[in-house]
Amino acid sequence: MKLYNTMTRKKEKFEPITPGEVKMYSCGPTVYNFFHIGNARPFIIFDILRRYLEYRGYKVTFVQNFTDVDDKIIKRAKDENTTEKEVSDRFIQEYFRDAEALNIRKADYHPRVTEHIDEIIDIIKRLEANGFTYTVGGDVYYDTSKFVEYGKLSKQNLNELEAGARIDVNEVKRNPFDFVLWKGQKPGEPAWESPWGMGRPG
Known part of the structure; x- marks a missing residue:
């Protein structure tokens, strides 16, 4: 097969x-x-x-x-x-x-x-310990610039994507292609304790 x-x-x-x-x-x-x-x-x-x-x-x-x-x-x-x-x-x-x-x-x-909230938190902590994340206002983002092979599976170059992409601007992100791993709690939303404060998976 x-x-x-x-x-x-x-x-x-x-x-x-x-x-x-x-x-x-x-x-x-x-x-x-x-x-x-x-x-x-x-x-x-x-x-x-x-x-x-x-x-x-x-x-x-x-x-x-x-x-x-x-x-x-x-x-x-x-x-x-x-x-x-x-x-x-x-x-x-x-x-x-x-x-x-x-x-x-x-x-x-x-x-x-x-x-599996505990396991998710553990994985984010490991990424953080290895320098792949940053935190803004209780939100934890994955820093795509730290992973040199990001885009390899899709055969796309991050720099080329940045040059021609149409995406919403998010002022708190270091890079438009960074994505949230953990979201800080907003009023009325479900949340769990974490090293970054109350929140939930992104």
Whole structure:
């Protein structure tokens, strides 16, 4: 079996790290609404790949996450006068209902962001210790200029992107392509304790 390798831009023979076993991760939905046909595409692709690998005799462990804390979830909860958990719980169930209608099997594990806050904080602390982050007003940003291979997977040069990109200007960012890892708490938003103050994953 050959799979397309985004890094090399070639189809390459698939060889698992551990003979006979495959561990797969797929980014799942941000659960603030029903998923649409565009969202369904990767869900179906990973389901087909998983089934084929199992058919070929591999022991497959498949993980698909749910992003259950996010600006859109917070907004919907506020608009509906409910909680972020109630919004995410509802649309996780709607996801499973729609996935079943498409004959998409459940993953072996469906971790939620809110179940792994400690691990997220630990990863950000490691990035901080290695000089890859900076903090502004309780928000922690990833400094893309510190990672020399940033853009390698997409085959894009950061300097070229800066020269021609159309993006919103954010005055607190050192670089337009930096992204937030941790957001400081705003009034009425869910938050957890962290070394940077109360906040949540970005």
